[in-house]
Amino acid sequence: MSPGSPFSSPTPAIHISACIEPGAQLGAGVEIGPFCHVGPNxxxxxxxxxxxxxxxxxxTNIGARTxxxxxxxxxxxxxxxxxxxEPVRLTIGEDCxxxxGVTMNPGTAGGGSHTIVGARCVFLANAHVAHDCKLGDDIVLSNNVMLAGHCQIGDFVIISGGAAAHQFVRIGAHAxxxxxxxxENDVIPYGIALGNRAALAGLNIVGLKRRGFSRESIHDLRRAYRALFAPGGTLKERAEDVAAEFAAHAEVQQILDFLREGGERAICMPRAGKEDNV
Known part of the structure; x- marks a missing residue:
């Protein structure tokens, strides 16, 4: 550190106005700026x-380089x-x-007592992650996004500004x-949800291309999507047909597994008469 630095020591670097309570554990190279407060646990x-x-x-456990x-x-x-x-926990992964103004709450006894956020996630200004949420890796929550309690968000999900998810909602990977x-309802992996209340509006084709999914995989996902949400029969019946036709397709099977697992909420469905992005 240069002479006259406002930090109290080079490793970790703690500003003289910060309050670090006894018991807090600071890793190598941590930097704590002015007027921060870090609790004892x-x-x-x-x-x-x-x-x-x-x-x-x-x-609360904050991952490296966050x-x-x-x-x-x-x-x-x-x-x-x-x-x-009661003692409850919050874990945030590396490189977030x-x-x-972001707020993140720990879990509750009724939800496993643990809120978990994966690695390399981005939370823009004033986003909120409520108690008992489980978030995967590489997720983006834009400004003012609100996740209510017990939500489950898969890897590579992007949620745009001002969106809100009901308690217990699941949003599948790459959605x-x-x-x-x-x-208010679960969004399948690779899906797009739009509107209030949100309806399924097709597949996240732009995201799939950006992440290097092959043309063949995207084509199969399109065919599977059209079959799953075609008129006639029940969703369960259509899912059984899709499972047989796409038995060797990992991404389609991921959607089917998501449907089989179920949750507290219904599945977000396409809006009647609306052309989907497939």
């Missing part, structure tokens, strides 16, 4: 950086009226980006949710 992985005015509480920007509130008590002060969508 917090773990900051190697190279984590709190820019300024960040408040981290509870049994950056957190001003006025984020991480790990404070879950916003659940049933919470009675958490921008201004895309449009801006201001109100998602």
């Amino acid at each position: 917090v773990i900051l992985g190697d190279g984590a950086r709190l820019v300024s005015h960040v408040s981290i509480a509870g049994f 950056r957190i920007f001003p006025f984020a509130s991480i790990g404070h008590e879950p916003q659940d009226l049933k919470y009675r002060g 980006l958490i921008r201004e 895309f949710v449009g801006g201001l969508a109100g998602v």
Whole structure:
């Protein structure tokens, strides 16, 4: 550090105005900027950086190299009226980006007591991750996205600005949710959900191409999608037909597994008479 640096020591680098409570565990190369507060049960992985005015509480584990920007509130008590002060946890993976005003809550006893966020996720300003959510890797939550309690979000999901997900909603891997969508039902992997209330609007073709899915895989996903959501019969019957036809196609089987697993919410379906993006 240069002479006159505002940080108290080079490893980790802690601004003199920050409050680090006894018991907090700081990895190598951690940087904690002005007016941050780190609670006694917090773990900051190697190279984590709190820019300024960040408040981290509870049994919270922040992964290596994760950056957190001003006025984020991480790990404070879950916003659940049933919470009675029991020990609950929040785990955030490596290389995440958490921008201004983001809030993330730990779990509750009724939901496994643990909120989990994967690696390389991006949370833009004022996004909210509620208690007991389970998020995979490489997810993007844009500005003002709201995840209610117990949501499950798969890898590579993108949720656009101002969208909200109902409690217990599942959003499958590689799905895309449009801006201001109100998602009250489960969104299949690779799907697009648009509107309020959100309806299925086809496949995330742009995302699939950007992530290097082959032309053949995308073509098969299109055919499977049209068969799954064709008129006539029940979704279960159509899923059985698709399972037989695409037995060797991993991405189609991923959609079918998602349908079989089920959850607390119904499946988000296409809007009647609306042409889908397939």
